[in-house]
Amino acid sequence: MRARVARRLVVGLLAVAVVVGVLPVQLVAPGSAPRGVTSAEAQTTTKTFGAEPLADVLYWADQKKACGLSRDQLAAMMMSPTFNETGAPATVSPSPMTLSRWDNQTSLYAYASKTQYPRAFFHPGVGMWQFDSAGGWPLTGATAINSYTSAQQAATVIASRWCVNPTWAYALAPWYYCGTTTICQDNYRAVFNGTSLTVRSDPTTTRYGGMQQRSCTVAGLGAVTCWFVDPSQAQGHDVFNLPNFGPAPISAPFYVVESGGREYRYWLKQDTGYGVSISADKPVTANARSALTWRSGEVLCDVTASKGDTCATLRSAPVVARNADGRQEVFVIGPDGRVRHSWQLAPNGSWSTWRVLGGSLSGGLSVITSADGRLELFGRGTDGTVQHSWQGSPGGLWSTWTSRGGSWPATSEPVGGVNADGRLEIFVQGSDGAVYQSWQLWPSGPWSAWYSMGGSWPVGAHVAVGRNGDGRQEVYVVGADRALYHRYQVAPNKAWAPWSSLGGSLAGPVTVGYSTDRRQELFAVGADGAMWHLWQRTVNGGWSTFTSRGGSWPPSAEPVSARNADGRLEVFATAAGGTVWHAWQGTVNGSFVPFAALGGSAVGRPGLGMNADGRLEVFVTEPDQEVAHAWQVKANGAWSGWLGMGFPAP
Amino acid sequence: MRPRATPTRLLLVPVVAALCAVAACGGAGDGAPVEVAGGQSAPAPSVVEDPTLPTLPPVEERADDLFDEQGCTQTGPDAAACGNTGAEIDAAAAGDSTEDWRTLAGFVGPHWNEQPAAGAPVVLEQTVAISATGAWTARGLVRNETSGQLDGIEVTAQLLAADGSVLASPRATSPVVAVRSGEPVPFELTAEVPAEQVTTVQWSAAVPVPGVGDGSESVASTAPSRDAELTTFWSRDHSGADRIELYLYRDPDDGSRPYLLFGSVLNRGAATASPTVVVAWLDGDGRVVAVHEAPVADPRTGLPAEVLDSGAGSDFLVVLEDPAEGFAAGPASPMLWGLA
Numbered sequence: 004m005r006a007r008v009a010r011r012l013v014v015g016l017l018a019v020a021v022v023v024g025v026l027p028v029q030l031v032a033p034g035s036a037p038r039g040v041t042s043a044e045a046q047t048t049t050k051t052f053g054a055e056p057l058a059d060v061l062y063w064a065d066q067k068k069a070c071g072l073s074r075d076q077l078a079a080m081m082m083s084p085t086f087n088e089t090g091a092p093a094t095v096s097p098s099p100m101t102l103s104r105w106d107n108q109t110s111l112y113a114y115a116s117k118t119q120y121p122r123a124f125f126h127p128g129v130g131m132w133q134f135d136s137a138g139g140w141p142l143t144g145a146t147a148i149n150s151y152t153s154a155q156q157a158a159t160v161i162a163s164r165w166c167v168n169p170t171w172a173y174a175l176a177p178w179y180y181c182g183t184t185t186i187c188q189d190n191y192r193a194v195f196n197g198t199s200l201t202v203r204s205d206p207t208t209t210r211y212g213g214m215q216q217r218s219c220t221v222a223g224l225g226a227v228t229c230w231f232v233d234p235s236q237a238q239g240h241d242v243f244n245l246p247n248f249g250p251a252p253i254s255a256p257f258y259v260v261e262s263g264g265r266e267y268r269y270w271l272k273q274d275t276g277y278g279v280s281i282s283a284d285k286p287v288t289a290n291a292r293s294a295l296t297w298r299s300g301e302v303l304c305d306v307t308a309s310k311g312d313t314c315a316t317l318r319s320a321p322v323v324a325r326n327a328d329g330r331q332e333v334f335v336i337g338p339d340g341r342v343r344h345s346w347q348l349a350p351n352g353s354w355s356t357w358r359v360l361g362g363s364l365s366g367g368l369s370v371i372t373s374a375d376g377r378l379e380l381f382g383r384g385t386d387g388t389v390q391h392s393w394q395g396s397p398g399g400l401w402s403t404w405t406s407r408g409g410s411w412p413a414t415s416e417p418v419g420g421v422n423a424d425g426r427l428e429i430f431v432q433g434s435d436g437a438v439y440q441s442w443q444l445w446p447s448g449p450w451s452a453w454y455s456m457g458g459s460w461p462v463g464a465h466v467a468v469g470r471n472g473d474g475r476q477e478v479y480v481v482g483a484d485r486a487l488y489h490r491y492q493v494a495p496n497k498a499w500a501p502w503s504s505l506g507g508s509l510a511g512p513v514t515v516g517y518s519t520d521r522r523q524e525l526f527a528v529g530a531d532g533a534m535w536h537l538w539q540r541t542v543n544g545g546w547s548t549f550t551s552r553g554g555s556w557p558p559s560a561e562p563v564s565a566r567n568a569d570g571r572l573e574v575f576a577t578a579a580g581g582t583v584w585h586a587w588q589g590t591v592n593g594s595f596v597p598f599a600a601l602g603g604s605a606v607g608r609p610g611l612g613m614n615a616d617g618r619l620e621v622f623v624t625e626p627d628q629e630v631a632h633a634w635q636v637k638a639n640g641a642w643s644g645w646l647g648m649g650f651p652a653p
Numbered sequence: 654m655r656p657r658a659t660p661t662r663l664l665l666v667p668v669v670a671a672l673c674a675v676a677a678c679g680g681a682g683d684g685a686p687v688e689v690a691g692g693q694s695a696p697a698p699s700v701v702e703d704p705t706l707p708t709l710p711p712v713e714e715r716a717d718d719l720f721d722e723q724g725c726t727q728t729g730p731d732a733a734a735c736g737n738t739g740a741e742i743d744a745a746a747a748g749d750s751t752e753d754w755r756t757l758a759g760f761v762g763p764h765w766n767e768q769p770a771a772g773a774p775v776v777l778e779q780t781v782a783i784s785a786t787g788a789w790t791a792r793g794l795v796r797n798e799t800s801g802q803l804d805g806i807e808v809t810a811q812l813l814a815a816d817g818s819v820l821a822s823p824r825a826t827s828p829v830v831a832v833r834s835g836e837p838v839p840f841e842l843t844a845e846v847p848a849e850q851v852t853t854v855q856w857s858a859a860v861p862v863p864g865v866g867d868g869s870e871s872v873a874s875t876a877p878s879r880d881a882e883l884t885t886f887w888s889r890d891h892s893g894a895d896r897i898e899l900y901l902y903r904d905p906d907d908g909s910r911p912y913l914l915f916g917s918v919l920n921r922g923a924a925t926a927s928p929t930v931v932v933a934w935l936d937g938d939g940r941v942v943a944v945h946e947a948p949v950a951d952p953r954t955g956l957p958a959e960v961l962d963s964g965a966g967s968d969f970l971v972v973l974e975d976p977a978e979g980f981a982a983g984p985a986s987p988m989l990w991g992l993a
Contacts, residue, residue, distance in 0.1 A: 062730070066718065108984050109937065109984070110937070110986075115937075135887075137885050138884050138885060138886065139746075139756050139761070139883075139884050141712050141715075141716055141719060141726075141739075141742055143737075145734075146726060146728065146734075149728055149729070151727070151728060151729045151730070151732075152719065152726065152727070152728060155716075155718060155719055155727075156716075156719075159716070163966075167952045167966070167967075168900075168952045168953055170900070172899065172900040173900055173952055176886070176899055176900065176915070176968065177886040177887070177915075177917075178887075179886070179887045179889070179895075179897065179899070179915065180895070182899045182900065183895070183896070183897050183898050183899060210729065227736060228734055228736055260736065261726075261734060261736030261737040262736050262737065262741075263737070263741050263745065264737055264738075264740075264741035264742045264743070264744050264745025264746070265737070265745050266737075286742075286745035286746050286748070286753075286754075286756075287737060287742045287745060287746070288712075288742060288745070288746040288756050289745075289746070289754050289756065290754065290986060292986050293754050293763075293935070293986035294753075294754040
């Protein structure tokens with residue numbers, strides 16, 4: 004017959020007074036059984052208990068023994084509720100990982116819905132003693148499982164109550180059947196013969212009961228110790244795992260993190276099979292039934308197991324630039340927010356290993372080349388500011404990251420431009436939807452404040468920057484009506500014309516390329532899924548109509564384009580399956596050939612560079628977060644296969 | 654199987670409940686509540702002003718062998734985890750907003766306001782559950798929005814019919830006396846008026862006048878210790894299958910199984926005579942579906958304790974015999990007050 008795990012049980016903080024001697028209690032002499040249990044009644048039936056948990060019980064029993072209780076008596080009393088709390092039969096040890104199945108309040112389910120994500124369930128009672136969050140115990144799910152910490156609580160409660168009233172009915176009343184029935188007394192007799200403990204020790208049931216200590220990173224909390232609780236890995240008697248054991252579901256594997264006085268539990272979608280990761284948190288001592296806050300849990304990386312939504316996910320696509328000496332350099336933001344870079348050891352040559360360039364960025368990495376040939380990086384900081392780092396000299400060392408201020412929404416991706424006089428300028432979307440700009444007061448000089456360029460663009464609208472043949476900058480944004488809008492400097496380095504529409508029906512941001520005669524050429528995925536092309540008819544002049552270049556692209560596909568050594572434009576984009584495709588002009592300024600597969604397995608936008616000898620090179624992030632590249636084997640010519648460049652972050 | 658809750662008779666219906674200011678609604682008539690602030694006839698609020706949050710002693714003191722010298726949790730013979738220090742656990746337990754469930758001395762629950770500003774007790778209308786049928790009944794919370802401790806709070810509901818006539822003005826005093834600044838306490842009102850006839854409720858709250866009306870003495874001199882550490886051990890739903898026979902209670906022989914809530918209190922303050930614990934249950938919408946006061950038991954006899962000494966701990970058991978209350982309390986979250 005299946006034993007039943009107790010219900011909402013043993014809650015309570017150390018509210019049980021340790022008041023030895025306050026009340027005129029009749030104490031029991033050491034070595035004898037508690038009142039109501041005699042040595043003569045001790046039964047030969049024994050029980051099984053985990054070896055480490057038993058050591059913890061004995062340790063705390065020795066520490067807390069009082070009021071006539073010997074260590075072994077208190078240890079036996081401590082063990083007596085665990086068999087029923089876990090349903091453990093005599094031959095199997097109670098599982099320290101036992102999770103309550105009788106508490107079924109709606110608030111314990113993810114987002115207070117019993118049907119949406121039922122396996123993201125916050126078990127309020129945990130462990131061999133089923134310490135329940137309603138009691139205000141200073142225990143988390145992890146420390147309630149851990150027999151060292153949970154045995155400390157059990158010893159404190161039982162010993163202190165025994166000192167107030169040395170009866171079973173009182174000392175073990177927090178476990179209601181102990182105070183109501185003789186179950187616990189029977190268990191006591193089974194593990195203590197009046198002289199010594201008779202419990203069998205099971206070395207396969209450990210202090211953590213199958214819970215695993217791991218290292219995690221959690222957005223907002225940083226690097227933390229986390230505890231992975233997989234019910235299927237429970238040691239000891241794991242009847243609580245049975246699907247229909249109780250009215251409450253059994254949780255999918257989850258992580259416990261302790262931080263800032265709170266307990267966090269995370270259910271990764273990799274463990275639940277749900278489309279989202281979920282978290283819940285509460286003050287450690289608060290009742291889960293009333294104090295849980297449910298959130299998106301896509302913030303945790305199990306570093307030990309390399310599992311989680313934020314684990315190895317790079318925070319940016321590769322961006323590429325060429326140093327003044329012709330060596331290419333590629334940059335990505337790692338999962339920890341630090342920028343990594345790799346560079347060619349010589350023009351057209353092999354690549355360095357990935358190195359950390361620092362910073363704390365959430366995304367939006369872009370690179371531009373200053374007028375004197377130095378590379379300059381911009382990105383959105385995890386603090387919401389625009390962050391900036393630059394080479395101190397062409398091809399030289401990098402500066403530390405410097406804030407350019409502002410408080411930009413997480414969807415904003417700053418991009419840089421260069422004025423005709425060499426002054427850099429940054430553009431970024433604000434939380435009000437407008438585009439903001441800040442510029443250097445003179446080349447390599449200090450920066451202006453932020454100024455709004457107006458507009459009210461959709462959340463996450465990407466700003467693209469181009470430059471006319473005469474040096475006038477031009478910015479582009481796709482509006483809510485899917486039309487392309489632009490503003491341009493009315494003269495080099497001068498003021499900007501108002502926003503105006505260039506028409507079109509676009510689903511994604513534009514990328515800016517240049518013809519040999521410095522006409523701007525724009526590409527973007529249209530609302531119909533095709534790649535659309537728009538170009539200036541003359542240098543600094545008016546615009547063509549949108550022309551389809553075909554293909555079938557997801558809205559998230561962000562094309563990139565570059566000019567071949569011979570002047571022919573080529574555009575690249577990642578299709579829904581991760582294959583990179585490209586199309587190119589058959590002749591300089593001529594028509595485009597249809598898109599052809601370049602292969603690869605890419606996640607997100609490619610990065611595009613050019614070697615010193617004119618060979619184009621494409622960089623992608625693969626699904627396993629390794630960066631890979633392919634290159635023209637000769638200028639204007641055929642392409643290599645894809646080759647991994649290593650993992651920017653472990 | 655754990656029984657499923659059935660609909661309570663305290664159906665939550667929208668009532669046009671106008672919460673009037675004390676100055677406008679209170680203080681009229683013999684024996685009526687008096688204004689806390691303002692009116693010339695009002696006695697000064699008793700006890701000193703003390704707006705600080707009554708936090709429990711540090712958890713590192715209450716469970717000293719669970720933490721090491723750095724305040725980290727001892728997770729093994731030679732292991733410690735510093736994700737949560739004792740100080741952080743204390744801070745999180747105390748909460749930092751009115752909506753937070755706080756664990757404080759003599760209080761567990763939400764709606765504690767650290768910055769009371771109204772200058773008078775205020776009925777928290779969003780917590781009030783009013784019966785839809787039968788005799789008019791209301792349960793809810795009222796908060797001490799003064800800067801000092803009050804010797805109880807009296808709540809009055811003026812029940813108006815559709816034509817504006819006053820049907821009744823039930824009045825009751827919270828079972829929690831010694832109400833600290835910012836603290837919410839429960840109240841329960843009934844009136845021999847069909848609930849369906851009530852279209853508007855005008856609430857008022859004030860301090861009961863010591864010695865006025867019922868001839869009682871001021872409670873200030875006998876105020877119970879509020880410096881108590883409260884906990885709950887277990888509950889049993891109404892009609893639960895298990896028969897309970899504790900040292901302080903046994904289920905009726907007729908087979909009935911009332912809702913039970915078993916817990917404990919540790920008195921960290923002065924000795925208190927006839928100590929009790931008050932419990933109010935909040936449903937999923939945050940409304941009070943039941944209020945009950947239970948005696949603290951003598952640990953040897955199980956009978957109501959005559960006194961709970963300073964430093965002593967003892968148990969309490971709440972028994973909700975009313976099936977409607979019991980079924981409503983089962984899935985609800987209990988707020989606790991002690992000692993009352």
